[in-house]
Amino acid sequence: MFMRGLQSVCRRLPGIVLPVASEPCLQHKFPATGKLERWPLRLETSEAELVLPDTMISNTIEPLAYAAVRGRGIAFLPTFLVREALESGQLVTVLDDYIDRQVAFWMLWPSSRFASPKLRVFIDYMSAHLRI
Numbered sequence: 001m002f003m004r005g006l007q008s009v010c011r012r013l014p015g016i017v018l019p020v021a022s023e024p025c026l027q028h029k030f031p032a033t034g035k036l037e038r039w040p041l042r043l044e045t046s047e048a049e050l051v052l053p054d055t056m057i058s059n060t061i062e063p064l065a066y067a068a069v070r071g072r073g074i075a076f077l078p079t080f081l082v083r084e085a086l087e088s089g090q091l092v093t094v095l096d097d098y099i100d101r102q103v104a105f106w107m108l109w110p111s112s113r114f115a116s117p118k119l120r121v122f123i124d125y126m127s128a129h130l131r132i
Contacts, residue, residue, distance in 0.1 A: 026058075026074065027056070029059045037076070056073065065077055068085075074095070
């Protein structure tokens with residue numbers, strides 16, 4: 001979900017998403033590969049891949065959420081991370097009409113016949129408390 005803080009000017013982007021390239025963009029870089037996470041924006045077939053400005057890049061998403069709440073730019077963040085900021089009105093969603101696909105959240109663990117008690121507690125906790 002794309003969101004931006006209320007301290008900055010919030011406006012709908014008309015027609016196509018190319019104007020986002022001039023907005024401050026808070027981007028996530030995968031630590032293992034060093035590649036920037038591709039924003040899942042729907043583009044017309046005639047449009048080239050967006051090259052977003054490197055306003056802020058982080059290899060963890062928490063600083064991006066912090067910067068978005070303070071109005072530093074647009075960020076693509078999971079809802080579970082910023083749910084409270086959305087509910088309180090500190091953040092608003094933008095670009096909802098341009099999202100190409102949903103991004104999956106996965107929990108992976110080594111395969112075994114029985115999960116260790118600690119792992120089982122963690123899985124149960126995450127399943128019960130992580131509202132996606």
